[in-house]
Amino acid sequence: MTPRRSGRVHPLERVYATALLLLPPRVRREDGDAIRETLRDQLADAPDDRRTALALLAISRFPGAALRHWKDELAPGSGASRRPPHRTGRDGMDGFLRNLAYVARSLRRAPTFTLATIALVGLGAGTVTTVYTIVDDVLLRGLPYPESDRLVYLTNGSHNGPTMERLDEVEAFEFWTATSTSSVNLTRIDGEPLRLRRTEVTPDFFTIFGARPALGRLLIEADEGNPGIAVATWPAWQEVWGGREDLVGSTVRLDGEPVEIVGILSREFVHPEMVLGDPTHLFRPIDWDEAGLANPGYHAHRIVARLAEGASIATGDAQMDRVAADVAAAFPDYYTEGPQDWPLQTLHERTVEDARDGLLLLLGAVALLMLVACTNVAHLFMARGLTRGREMAIRRAIGAGRRHILAQLTFEALAIGVAGGAFGLLLAGGALRLFSAWTVELPRGTTISLDFGVLGVSILLATGTAVLFGLFPALRTIGNDPQERLRTGGAGAGTSRALNALRGGLVVAEVALSLVLVTTAGLLMRSFAAVTAQDPGVEAEGVYLVPLNLAGIDTPDTYRRRMEALRQSVREIPGVVAATYGVEAPFEFVGGDACCMASGWRPEGQPEATPIRVRSHADGPEYFETFRTELVAGRHWTSAEAGATPHPAIISERLAIQAFGSAEAAVGRTLELRGGMTIVGVAEPTLHYGLDQPHDFATWSPIEMLPFPIGRTVISLRTGPGSGPIGSAIREAIWAVEPDLPVPTVSTLEAWIDRSSSTRRLGSTLFGAFGMIALALAAAGLYGTLLYAVGERRRELGIRLALGAGRGRIQGQVVRRGLTQAGLGIAAGLGIAWFVGRLLEAWLFEIPATDPLSLASSAALLLATAAVAAWLPALRAGRTDPLETLKAE
């Protein structure tokens, strides 16, 4: 019987395969593969709905099997020479087996302890593994392209025509490619038009990104300038054309034009998101626009290059600088401020830069959490060890060897470690699956798979902690005379000065670590609050945005004409009070390196000054009415002025102050930018690219200044108070003018603004959650320690109460002891938090890393928690019945 093999590996088979690492090395070497194969056969042969159950059964039985394998391995003279099964002995096999059974029994008798420690180990190991796996995958692993360490990206946005003409002169580049992505509308016989993303590339794109065709061919040099062909990606082939066999060689209609699909990329091709953004569906040969190539203002393409062997970023930079200088010399009117700077950046760096700090921060946070969890495991094991003094003494008295007792305690810790590890593995597996389903925020999220190394390390750490702290009390007591221990009831006064000091130390450490997490959470939350409290310079309520993509725009005039017709149409919807359009809209693009027309500007007569990056917006009528951006000086341009040259402009207050000293001084002056602008007004500060971005250096001009044809656009409209949902009315208004135009989304400006700070919200939520968990763990640790201490001193407390000591006084003592430990922890934690805050600085917004309010409030929070955690054991101490305790003697 040969079970059929399925190509995919069941995820739990991986789990099982990892667990095999726990087998004795000899067994793993000799039988490991066979064991795994057997499970795979078993799963392959099982019906779909039984597979997971079968795998779970195998996994649940594995710890027992592994222990038995170890037992076999360690047994003196294993194998055929084994003693017959019924002989009893104090050592060896049967001792081992009995030990095992004993461990199982004693753990089952203490379900709270067992579950709590397993959960702690699992939580700690699971979170650390999840986060480390993500961080490792995103930050450390190389990009999935050939010679990926030699791939570089030209920063500072898109590149102009004349520069691209000279890129071949850069000897440091082995290959380079220019890409530009835009949307096209696919005409379908059976349904509405579909909006696809199409990227135009030079043929070396495929060499640089190691693409291979699955069917047909890729684009070659001879295809350049031929817009009538395209290569589809594998996902597009599957999703858009349903994997149709005959797609290659067939003709589809894009924006109404026939395009032949000549090939399909292989499934393995990884979309270079860091360059192209969202997945693209089609690649077509670049179609150089001769006029564009001659125009320094033609910015449409992103450039990626592969450095030649031996070439460095520095040589590449130096050669690019020469090109930039040549171009600037050739177009002195355009480059009035000197050559543009385009530093190279490795593609890897570009891929991870946005996510790196956040991920490292997160990794730090879970590492702290893991430490807190370990501390609690230590607590629990010590507490258990201490309360079992009597039990151990009995076992010693009836002849159990020291070695036995230690072995048993070790086994207990190991069993917890293995079970906790399995739990952690499940957690991490689940978390990563969730994460993969939700990869919007991070680059390369889709390729993540579990990092077993880290899982192993974190389980070892937790188990090691458990063994250490489980054995410690035993080692302390084991040398004592067992009879003495029995007489004193197992918890004599001498047990434990050192142990109590150690437990106190653990509490202090826990409180300190929790304080760090809570403070960090506080800082991030305050930052998030500060960000959301920013005035964006637009009034978001009631504003709707409709991103569109017009096909067949060949001149700026066609764009204006068609957009104006659309604008008029939506403007007439009842309830709409203003409508405008532009190439992009506020908060559509988020971050410092975002979109659109930007140029360097230096104050007049200061050629040495660092240029200021000014963003220019060209907008249709009613822009300022739609977004309610107020003017602080000057006026709006009139419609008569709109087409004039130099263009009229409203500039941002920040730019006005930088360039002319004040808003008032700017009005009527000329700004030497984009061929000169006449300043008619100055706008209040705006945050076009995100609430946490600095105020813009920006100019707004009439749409008439738009220098190039472009298909992408956003219609923005403001509704009056009390208007209801308007989405379908907007669509109808658009279709009344352009019946075939896809309208993929109608968003609100509020949603876009919200989205612009989603990473911060995520960060503060995660840290808030971690902080709360740490706080709860610290409280549990403190509570447990004090409760134990009270229990230990029952006799003493009873006597004191009998002698007339006040209950309040005794309670006060317990609380004081708890607060002293918490206080020490808080002091230590403040020191660490101070240091950690400095690492956080890049992440904070208008909140200093040493923000006294955050530090003080987290200290207060911890102190209050500690007071509650200490109060409960104190109540118990106060309730001690003197008679009861003394009778018990």
Place this chain on the structure above:
Amino acid sequence: MDPADHLPLAPRDLLILAALAEGPSHGYGLIKAVEIRSESGVLLDPANLYRVLRRMREMGWIEEAEGGGDRRRVHRITPQGRALLAAELGRLERLLGQARPALADGGR
């Protein structure tokens, strides 16, 4: 080796030996065979199975054989294992013979 030293056999060991007595098998084949024979009463998992197999190999009851077409490892029973199986089955039959009359007479 006197087979009697190792009797009685655990039901699981008995079923594995019985399955191998019919012909060599790989790991999953054994799991399946044992499951069918025991009418799902005995469910083996791979790690425990290979521990039993290892022990039986060391005792000399079974040995590894060249696999069929693929690379999978296959076990087969040794003459010694066959003798052990026969001894155990004989013992069980004797036991049954002694116990059954009780039920045949008074059980109805």
